[in-house]
Every structure is written in structure tokens, then in C-alpha cells.
Amino acid sequence: MGTKAFAALVSWLAVAGCSQEAPSVPGQPAVARPHPVGSATDAGAGQTSLSPDAAVFSMTPDSIRACGGGNGGIVSTAKWDVTAQRIHEVAIYVIDAKGERKLWLAGGAKGEATTGKWVFPDSTFRLVGRKSGETISEIAIRALPCS
Numbered sequence: 819m820g821t822k823a824f825a826a827l828v829s830w831l832a833v834a835g836c837s838q839e840a841p842s843v844p845g846q847p848a849v850a851r852p853h854p855v856g857s858a859t860d861a862g863a864g865q866t867s868l869s870p871d872a873a874v875f876s877m878t879p880d881s882i883r884a885c886g887g888g889n890g891g892i893v894s895t896a897k898w899d900v901t902a903q904r905i906h907e908v909a910i911y912v913i914d915a916k917g918e919r920k921l922w923l924a925g926g927a928k929g930e931a932t933t934g935k936w937v938f939p940d941s942t943f944r945l946v947g948r949k950s951g952e953t954i955s956e957i958a959i960r961a962l963p964c965s
Contacts (some may be wrong), residue, residue: 894932909946914941
């Protein structure tokens, strides 16, 4: 991807993210455990303590209430930082509940981007090194029960 095309994509994502209001859906950011890069140790139920050289990847919110019959999609914000691994470019793929994988965005070693209102339970976000093609980290959006 050329520099101009990449700059246009980043600009478009920034404008698209700013023009959408995120719904009030409960959920804490998920800090994904790195796959082959870095290391993570369990710090307790649902928490991950990452070493300084570990990859950081989160989606906020990372869960959706499974209520109602509407479309129910939410807006979610991805944050990533793989600078400690000396990875210069990443791609984030979205894998839907059917297993179909689509490129969502490509970016630098550290960044943030906001989705449209198309994130559903069982959507999976996979952070991949662009050069190696290896999975760095993965986050699945959880469905929360209605109460």
C-alpha cells in the first residue's frame, strides 16, 4: 500500500470514528494475550499482566448484551502497540461468526481506530504482523446475557 493510500485510509478512519457516537454498552477493555510474540502471565480471573516486551491489543467495549431482536451492532475502539517487538506494520482482520476473514485496517506499530456499528457477538479481531503474516494477538467479542 502506498504512502498516500495509507494516509488516506488513516484519515478516513479518523473521520469515520469521530462521526459516530458509541452506544453505552457495558464492558471493560480486553487486553489480549499475545500469541508468539512477548509473554503474559495470569494475574487473576479475567486479568492479564503483560511484561514490558509484550504486545498490547485491546477492544473497548469487548462485549455486547445479547438482548432484543434488532441488529444490535456496536461501535468498538481498537488500540495496539507492538513497538517492543520491533514490528513496524500490522493488519487487523475481522472474523465473523461464520469464520469469514476480512481485512479491517493496516497501520503502524502503535495506533488506535474505531469501527462502525458493525461489531457483533462472536466477531473476532486478529492483530497480524504485516511482514511476517503471523498472528500477534486475537480478541473475540463476547455476548453478555440479558438481566
